[in-house]
């Protein structure tokens with residue numbers, strides 16, 4: 001007699017593992033999983049296109065999970081941090097302090113003290129920060145690493161989130177930079193670098209290229225009067241990833257080809273500096289999923305609601321409340337039946353008592369049952385860490401690197 005097993009239909013594969021098995025490994029839902037291989041491939045491909053000599057930095061605020069940062073430490077040239085805690089994560093991952101840049105408009109005295117005593121570069125964003133940092137250098141008996149973050153005088157066309165151009169709490173307006181440079185000189189502190197961050201989540205190659213060229217021009221102009229050129233020039237990042245139907249991936253090849261053209265001229269004009277590209281979302285955003293479980297299903301006035309144990313407290317961006325003007329659905333699948341035929345219009349919601357808690361609105365899915373796994377893709381960046389984890393006091397989601 002032979003035994004016949006009923007084969008379960010294949011579930012979504014993630015990091016070479018069936019998502020149901022991942023749920024078992026996590027021990028509970030909801031959870032986030034990030035895939036090593038996807039991060040590695042993304043970086044390899046990018047590096048093969050970039051001109052030689054460009055340093056790649058990871059912006060930790062996109063995903064600060066220590067295991068992710070540790071994995072990245074062996075693959076990038078440095079980190080950009082925006083808090084003392086992110087700085088600690090980068091240092092613990094083994095990054096060299098001189099390869100860490102600390103930016104942010106509201107660094108406290110204690111933040112700055114920790115950064116300077118660790119040898120981390122402080123990207124000053126005001127005259128106050130510059131004075132504090134140079135004073136701390138004297139007090140601690142070290143030469144502080146001081147970079148100036150510039151609020152550029154150009155505005156970027158179609159970037160998802162603009163960070164420069166007009167009045168901003170970020171960076172120092174271009175016309176105020178010369179005064180800061182004079183002040184540095186008076187205090188006998190060398191300028192470590194310039195930092196320009198012009199925007200985020202940009203999918204249009206022409207826009208990225210234009211912003212990079214304008215950044216390069218701006219830096220070259222500012223560096224002209226310096227007795228000693230800065231060690232590095234951080235030209236920002238801004239590379240976006242597609243989230244919604246109709247969005248196409250950024251043509252990174254075109255961006256890198258253009259860099260082969262403008263970068264040598266920048267290197268000529270600002271001799272000896274290291275160009276840095278800082279990326280968060282582009283490196284890890286597509287390498288992550290958020291998985292929650294269907295715990296109920298009900299029909300209300302003709303509409304079907306699929307209720308999960310997840311929600312906006314874990315994934316604010318997927319709920320459409322992370323600065324989005326127009327709410328659109330992140331890519332969502334039923335993880336245990338990824339090949340199922342869509343046959344049901346439904347609203348996938350979270351477990352919070354607020355109408356804002358929607359994971360997918362009016363979406364066609366295979367019929368979802370209690371116990372099914374709902375998988376939200378493109379969840380590797382600005383997901384868990386950008387969410388109000390304590391709102392309604394549910395448990396925090398598990399995180400895994402697979």
Ligand SMILES: *Cc1c(COP(=O)(O)O)cnc(C)c1O
Nearest residue numbers: 059062197200201237279280281
């Ligand atoms: C947030 C941030 C980044 C990363 O932006 P992504 O869109 O994730 O690439 C880079 N630099 C600075 C200064 C930032 O604030």
